[in-house]
Amino acid sequence: MFDIEYKGGNTVLITTKKATLVIDPKLSIVGLKDIVIKDAVEIATEARFATNGQDAKLLIEGPGEYGVADFDIKGVPAQRHLDAEGQPLLSTMYRIEVGDVRIGVIGNIYEKLSEDQLEELGLLDILIIPVGGNGYTLDATGAISLVSKIDPKVVIPVHYDDKALKYEVPQGELAQFTTELGAPVETVAKYKVKSPASIPATLTVVELTRS
DSSP states (O other): OOEEEETTTTTEEOOOOSSSEEOOOGGGTSSSOOOOOOOOOEEESSSOOOOOOOTSSEEEOOOOEETTTTTEEEEEOBBBBBBBTTTTOEEEEEEEETTEEEEEEEOSBOOOOOHHHHHHHHHEEEEEEEETTTSSSHHHHHHHHHHHHHSSSSSEEEEEOOOSSSSOOOOOOHHHHHHHHOOOOOESSSSEOGGGGGGGSSSSEEEEOOO
């Protein structure tokens, strides 16, 4: 049905037999090469994480509803972790539907979401969420709080300490999040979802090895 791969930072690839979706493709912001895939759908949780690739099928970097290739996408505005309350909402969370599977993508946001924001995200099977903290993004505690509110079946943590990456601020260890969450952890190079029935029935952390 589809595969999910982790490239570092907030960058994730979701690939079906017919199409590829790239989340936050500008990896040069953490010292790696930007992800450029011809005819990919590119979505950015913030404008600065977009590459605006000329060969992309569609570029999305804000709220709205989009149907493209194998993906139905909804963008929901959110406050960045770096911004004060009342400032313009410069981050976008996404709900991505691939067939009957619903994936949530949470960027570097402030952890307190409103009931309206949670309702717009809706029921999610898989949640991709940063956990590195240090005032830049969600830390382990903030991420766990959101996991409990959203109640997905699978959590894929991103944006945590990695010696190969050059983060703007140091990021916390992944182990802090997984230990505090206390859910089973499955470590794989790619997360392969063959059908909705293949998704675990109870909360599971999928740790994706950076490729």
